[in-house]
Amino acid sequence: MTFSIQNLKSKIQNSIDSGVNVILDCSSISSACTDFGNLVRGNTCGIIQPCSVEELRTVVQFANDHHLQLKTRGKGYTQSGQSVAQEGFTLEVTQLNQVYELDTTAKTIACEAGAKWQDIVATTISHGMLPRVLPLNLEQTVGGLLSTGGIGSTSKTYGPVIANVVDIDIITGNSEYIKCSRTQKPELYDAVLGGLGRCGIIVSTTLELRTIKQYIRTFHLLYDSLDAWMHDQVLLGKSNQIDHLEGFCWSSAKGIRNTPSGKRFFTHWLYGLQIGVEYSIIEPCLTDILKGLNYCKLIHTEDEETASHVFRYQPRFDMMRETGAWNQTHPWIDCFMSAKTLAEIMPEILDMLPLSLGDGHRAIMVASDNLPYLFMMPPEDDIFCFAILPVGVATHDTNSLDVLEKVNQMLLNAGGKRYLSGWLGKSDFNWKQHYGNRYDTWVTVKQQYDPECIFG
Template identity: 30%
Template sequence: MKQEELTARGCLRTFEYEKGSSTLSCRLVLCITLFHILPCPETKKGFAKMSHDGSHVDTQPPAHADLPIFEGIFSTEEGDRRLASDDFGHLVHRVPSAVLSPRSVDDVVRVVQYARQHGLTVAPRGQGHSTSGQAQVEGGIVVHLTSLNAITAIHADCVEVEAGALWSTLLQATLAQGLTPPVLTDFTGLSIGGVLSVGGIGGTSYRYGPIVDNVLALEVVTGEGKLETCSPQQQPDLFHNVLAGLGQCGMIVKATLRLVPAPTHARVFHLFYPHVGAMLHDQRLLMRDGRFDYLLGYIIPTPQGTWGYMLEGTIFYTSSAQHPDNAQLLAHLGFIAGIEQVEDMTYLTFANRVVLQVDGLKAQGAWDQQHPWFDVFVPDSKIEPFVSEALAEISPIDFGLMPILLYGLDSASFRAPLLPAPAEGTFFLFDILRSLAPSSGTLAQAIEHNRQLYERSRALGATCYPIGTLNLTPADWQAHFGPQWVGLQRAKQRFDPDDILTPGQNIFPRQK
């Protein structure tokens, strides 16, 4: 067995493993969690003043008459509008007429009321890690909520935090009190509000569900321009239509999130498998017996032009308590013995490991590439053939530096009505993190492949995790929300009667 570590932890490593006649050679991006690039809009160059349909747009924004007085900054500067017309996908560009960086919740209320009066659309934006213009709005106003980022109270079992804060900042603050959210996104450089508007999946979701199922209360500015507090007990209709609600009924300005006691350390096991079926077998077994706190499956392109399969199982512990028993943790598993890796780190390092590795990925050019991601929840009974077929249609050689991911999940812990799960007890989030060099000329093909995969997966009972590039139509959304559609429509009419919020999702096309 040969193992060569080319760089310090966090950069690119090359491993070569030989066992019997088989060789597994994996080139791993050690930001081995799926979601890994920080926004760095300041460095984005060469912005073309294009609308999403490719036509040129006027660089002069329309004048905004009768503006209220904002405590924050209401900018019509071209640079600010340009930043708000891009996102992590770099696929869609819609140029707003203005960008508000609010300094208070009152600013958010004012801007929504102003937009309503003037027939303008408004979109909340967190970190802009959407991949197809979900937080963009052509000619309207983008509310850049990162300026509302205070952590206002940490209690024994919950934290109150403004929507623009990052998960990494939140974690740092709660860890100082020995507490942590039970689920974190694998990349903690996302905003609280952006994640609560989509769902929030991490490696502990198999046990605790999505992040939206760990929210106790919200403060929301509705499309009517009203500040409301909601929870499962108070205004439940608003609460359930805002969580995973894709910004359709209101902008989250503050959230109360559940906390649990935090461990101090994490022991991370990387287990390698000869094929996806073997990995899924162990992933299911480990979900059932719960011996690891965190589980995530990776499918990684190898330099040989094949796919490598790796399960990351992590157990959390507190250093003063008994250390984990490796033999017990690895018993009865079918990984390729002898090449597993084990590493201890602090819980904070584990939770922020992707953030720490971002610079390496940026240096490799991954940030500037286009990211037509594909993300669906697939029923357990269909996952293996579906993944095998999808992999056969993708070239590992052209795939780029990011992995394909498999999160095992349990429908019993999926409760948020607007995050529909497949109708099977166990299901998997299957993420294809495509990263394409703009010069590769494969974008249209990738988007078309996403669509084909979506339709095939839907026929198998899959549901969409709406963070990727699928360009869903209103009819697709109606099918996606299924029995929740009527309720969402009603909530939209009630809380956003003029249809001004978050048009980039294309759920409710605006009547002209």
């Protein structure tokens, strides 16, 4: 392998006048040996940082010719090793980060895969536009998010981010440069969006935008009934009166009780909704927006500029860094389920979760039409993304991992479909179960566009 590494570096740098940056020393590549989850460790042979499409194609062609594996990586925000190389090379695309001019007529913006969402926002906001859906963490790269899906507070209307992609430019395992869309090479389009980079590398894309209003009013509602909370989310999810919708689970009234396995801590759960309405001059009428809802208390109302609202989760990420939680493990679980099924199993799940995982678990309604064919959701109505997102779990906390593994199996056994950026459990992920009757389609596309399996 040492010979291959040196040969790779020499070959690439001799092939391109500018030279491809290939990092080989152990101290420099250690950061790519794990991801944000910090649960899976890899053994990357080196980090390759192409700065142009031509350099990227050269790397892929060489890897294809010499049967070397490449693991595409942006900022490494996956949690189960999806962006971690095992006995292969890390292909870091963050240098491909151009954001191009916005098309105000078509309401689209083009960019390279390594651009960050905060860069997209900085370009579009001055034109009174934003991507139709934005992730909670704007530090992620565009390509990284498109390879997993992307969920945000406007997903109740627009679905995941990948349901709002006009086209994508891809380099396949054959080193072919292909532009694809829903009508041009649709099988590749469907396989790459949400496909973890296993069929091709996203080079650039065109994203659909929406026109925004200058201000947003957010209503913070408290519920003491899970059924009422779920009912109102489904109702609001179909409403054209609101723009943003997020559901939360909050713990309270902690104590100790007897269980078959002895005394244990427990908590009483409350539920929250954040309902956002964008406006320009005429403020939204509270009675119109909240009429007919079954909340027990309106705990807060806030007005701010929409440009500020998109960064509302930054304090959470800053806190994680300041407290050291950022460097802990993050066995995050995100799963798509129908409202009916989620309401049935959520009480048992919340009762199982250790208090050390905190609260703030989320349920966000996601429109399930217009999806890429291989982005899997249950074939039911009223789909939610249910997420367990602890700020950090200590490495030695094996009990929490054991419980989360049980939760993962409960969700899958109930017909849930995992969102693929998260922690996928202790055992090997069952891809046949995930894709179901579409598994053979995925295999066929994989064989066509990455026959040497250089992308894993």
